[in-house]
Amino acid sequence: MKSTRDKQKEDLNFDYKYGFSMPEKPVFKSKKGLREDVVRMISQIKEEPEWMLNVRLKAYKIFLEKKMPTFGPSLEKIDFDDIYYYLKPTEGQVNSWEDLPKEIKETYDRIGVPEAEKKYLAGVSAQYESEVVYESVNKELAKVGVIFCDMDTALREHEDLVKEYFGTLIPAHDNKFAALNTATWSGGSFVYVPKGVKVKLPLQAYFRINSERFGQFERTLIIAEEGSEVHYVEGCTAPIYTSESLHAAVVEIFVKKDAHVRYTTVQNWSTNIYNLVTKRTHCAERGFMEWIDCNIGSGITMKYPSVYLYGEGARGEVLSIAFAGKGQIQDAGAKMMHFAPNTSSRIVSKSISKDGGRTSYRGLVQVSPKAKNSSVYVSCDALILDEESRSDTYPSMKIKEDDVEIQHEATVEKLGDEKLFYLMSRGLSKPDAESALVLGFMEPVTKEIPLEYSIELNRLIKLEMEGSVG
Amino acid sequence: MLKLTNLIVSIDDKTILNGINFTFEKGKTYAIMGPNGSGKSTLAYALMGHPAYQILNPKSEIRSSIELNGQDITEMEPNERAQEGMFLSFQTPLSLSGVKVYQLLQLAMNGKKDPLQIRKEAQAYAKELGISEELLNRPLNEGASGGERKKMEVLQAAVLEKQLLIFDEVDTGVDVDALKSISTFLTKYKRDKTYIVITHYNRILHYLKPDQVLVMINGNISKIGGPELAKQIEDEGYESIK
Numbered sequence: 001m002k003s004t005r006d007k008q009k010e011d012l013n014f015d016y017k018y019g020f021s022m023p024e025k026p027v028f029k030s031k032k033g034l035r036e037d038v039v040r041m042i043s044q045i046k047e048e049p050e051w052m053l054n055v056r057l058k059a060y061k062i063f064l065e066k067k068m069p070t071f072g073p074s075l076e077k078i079d080f081d082d083i084y085y086y087l088k089p090t091e092g093q094v095n096s097w098e099d100l101p102k103e104i105k106e107t108y109d110r111i112g113v114p115e116a117e118k119k120y121l122a123g124v125s126a127q128y129e130s131e132v133v134y135e136s137v138n139k140e141l142a143k144v145g146v147i148f149c150d151m152d153t154a155l156r157e158h159e160d161l162v163k164e165y166f167g168t169l170i171p172a173h174d175n176k177f178a179a180l181n182t183a184t185w186s187g188g189s190f191v192y193v194p195k196g197v198k199v200k201l202p203l204q205a206y207f208r209i210n211s212e213r214f215g216q217f218e219r220t221l222i223i224a225e226e227g228s229e230v231h232y233v234e235g236c237t238a239p240i241y242t243s244e245s246l247h248a249a250v251v252e253i254f255v256k257k258d259a260h261v262r263y264t265t266v267q268n269w270s271t272n273i274y275n276l277v278t279k280r281t282h283c284a285e286r287g288f289m290e291w292i293d294c295n296i297g298s299g300i301t302m303k304y305p306s307v308y309l310y311g312e313g314a315r316g317e318v319l320s321i322a323f324a325g326k327g328q329i330q331d332a333g334a335k336m337m338h339f340a341p342n343t344s345s346r347i348v349s350k351s352i353s354k355d356g357g358r359t360s361y362r363g364l365v366q367v368s369p370k371a372k373n374s375s376v377y378v379s380c381d382a383l384i385l386d387e388e389s390r391s392d393t394y395p396s397m398k399i400k401e402d403d404v405e406i407q408h409e410a411t412v413e414k415l416g417d418e419k420l421f422y423l424m425s426r427g428l429s430k431p432d433a434e435s436a437l438v439l440g441f442m443e444p445v446t447k448e449i450p451l452e453y454s455i456e457l458n459r460l461i462k463l464e465m466e467g468s469v470g
Numbered sequence: 471m472l473k474l475t476n477l478i479v480s481i482d483d484k485t486i487l488n489g490i491n492f493t494f495e496k497g498k499t500y501a502i503m504g505p506n507g508s509g510k511s512t513l514a515y516a517l518m519g520h521p522a523y524q525i526l527n528p529k530s531e532i533r534s535s536i537e538l539n540g541q542d543i544t545e546m547e548p549n550e551r552a553q554e555g556m557f558l559s560f561q562t563p564l565s566l567s568g569v570k571v572y573q574l575l576q577l578a579m580n581g582k583k584d585p586l587q588i589r590k591e592a593q594a595y596a597k598e599l600g601i602s603e604e605l606l607n608r609p610l611n612e613g614a615s616g617g618e619r620k621k622m623e624v625l626q627a628a629v630l631e632k633q634l635l636i637f638d639e640v641d642t643g644v645d646v647d648a649l650k651s652i653s654t655f656l657t658k659y660k661r662d663k664t665y666i667v668i669t670h671y672n673r674i675l676h677y678l679k680p681d682q683v684l685v686m687i688n689g690n691i692s693k694i695g696g697p698e699l700a701k702q703i704e705d706e707g708y709e710s711i712k
Contacts, residue, residue, distance in 0.1 A: 421548060424519075424547065424548035425557070426575075426626065427579070440567050441567060
């Protein structure tokens with residue numbers, strides 16, 4: 001019998017193993033709507049310590065009091081009473097491939113996903129080859145003291161660490177969705193890298209295939225101790241389908257002195273999803289944080305990864321790609337807060353809109369007094385593919401220190417007829433020429449993504465381009 | 471090989487070419503000269519199928535058409551014309567962000583040539599043309615000089631193995647050495663290809679030795695001659711042949 005991977009190689013001619021995910025197929029659902037008893041029940045089912053229950057209950061009250069965001073796309077269609085706040089996932093569930101929406105099945109077909117993977121993606125199959133991979137990877141990591149597990153496990157097995165950091169960077173009162181997440185969180189990743197340890201392989205959420213990682217309210221916590229290094233990758237390019245409409249995640253990252261964390265996201269939720277995510281990093285002396293954020297899917301995304309540069313010489317980067325097709329709004333950006341001298345930040349944002357899609361770059365750079373000799377670089381480029389589509393830029397800079405170097409560039413371009421003609425005169429069909437130009441436009445960011453992901457991402461963008469324009 | 475019949479071309483409702491009739495024979499080299507604004511580049515774009523250049527068919531006249539090897543290509547998309555063996559070397563080659571020449575060539579060959587083979591050939595031709603390895607690995611023409619851009623056009627034509635090549639001022643903005651390497655290269659790989667060389671200067675024609683020189687004035691071919699016509703234009707200007 002051929003292994004699944006061999007088959008994939010035959011079918012796809014490249015390794016697809018990193019790109020998969022599985023929608024949650026619950027056997028147990030909480031009642032719809034959020035009430036105190038639902039919050040208590042979540043905590044009870046997970047057999048959490050009392051302090052976590054209290055954190056949740058407090059967050060629940062804050063959630064009730066908090067107003068919806070006053071900026072960005074309209075969220076008024078979100079009906080908080082029509083959402084299940086806890087879904088208990090299970091193995092071995094039988095769910096039919098046929099039950100998936102037509103467009104999701106079609107996309108799998110077009111990407112060229114082998115039959116076995118289709119079922120696996122659809123949550124039909126319960127064979128998780130990756131479990132084995134995860135086990136062996138985890139064994140290696142454990143030898144050097146690295147902890148990599150889901151948040152629920154972390155709370156059981158590493159309670160002290162979780163308690164020390166949880167919610168200290170993104171407290172419940174930060175915003176309404178952070179409060180909602182804190183009250184109802186389930187799943188997400190926990191990563192702890194001890195002092196001086198450099199993790200060579202990217203840690204991929206995919207390895208934890210059997211856990212609750214694709215809950216709607218996932219909670220991720222990464223702690224990189226002094227001088228350590230880690231690259232974490234979440235998401236996948238195959239469209240993730242879930243019948244639930246709200247994804248509100250919280251990601252907190254602590255980069256200690258001289259540590260380096262890179263966090264790569266490839267987001268391709270189905271277009272019925274509101275993707276409202278709060279991501280933040282605390283960066284100590286000479287620490288280096290990189291967010292690489294690719295948003296392709298979802299109906300509405302609001303996401304502004306931020307870096308709080310607290311230590312002298314700390315560095316922060318956000319490289320992002322946003323692609324908005326028909327009916328999609330990608331409201332993405334970055335936040336860089338300079339609190340110490342010699343800190344530097346770099347934001348590179350590339351957005352593409354087509355078929356009436358809307359992209360917005362929303363960014364905030366703040367340099368506090370005393371953050372002397374700091375440097376700021378912001379570059380946001382938008383590519384608009386047709387007359388119906390739109391792109392907006394909302395950059396905001398609050399600079400309270402004079403001794404700062406600042407560069408800001410912004411461009412908006414349309415897919416030029418001359419460039420299309422040039423490529424077509426070489427023999428490229430119009431769709432090929434268009435996707436070549438779009439992929440070229442994204443290249444400064446995609447080259448930073450692990451190869452497997454960038455190949456898939458490029459394929460996906462090509463797919464999005466096909467039959468759309470021209 | 472390439473037959474133009476009553477070719478009338480307009481851009482933005484302004485007629486530029488006024489009914490050109492001419493047949494380019496396979497394997498020959500043609501020079502097209504003419505003052506600025508006489509329609510030389512318009513002819514190049516129209517032959518390659520640029521969407522902004524409209525081919526008109528006024529009533530009660532002979533149909534305006536372009537035939538390639540007996541096939542009517544008047545309505546064809548640029549990429550279809552390319553697949554039929556046509557190539558346009560641009561007067562001002564664009565730079566493409568994020569797209570390397572290898573990628574472009576690979577997409578253009580669409581599987582007809584192995585990517586490794588493409589790379590090998592591109593590298594070999596680059597060496598002959600004096601294009602640095604570093605430039606090859608950059609996105610196409612990014613930060614490239616005028617001469618380098620023209621060389622890159624010639625390189626693409628060679629890897630893509632096109633048969634009917636239109637050079638729109640491949641010698642403009644090119645220094646003496648670059649002109650020499652481009653000309654030498656084109657001569658070496660001429661074989662049975664057809665060259666249509668649009669130029670203002672006789673110097674490239676010293677190398678390429680055109681079979682015929684066509685002079686365009688006001689959207690028409692107003693004179694056809696041998697290499698001596700190019701010399702006359704260089705010495706005496708277009709006034710002398712009006």
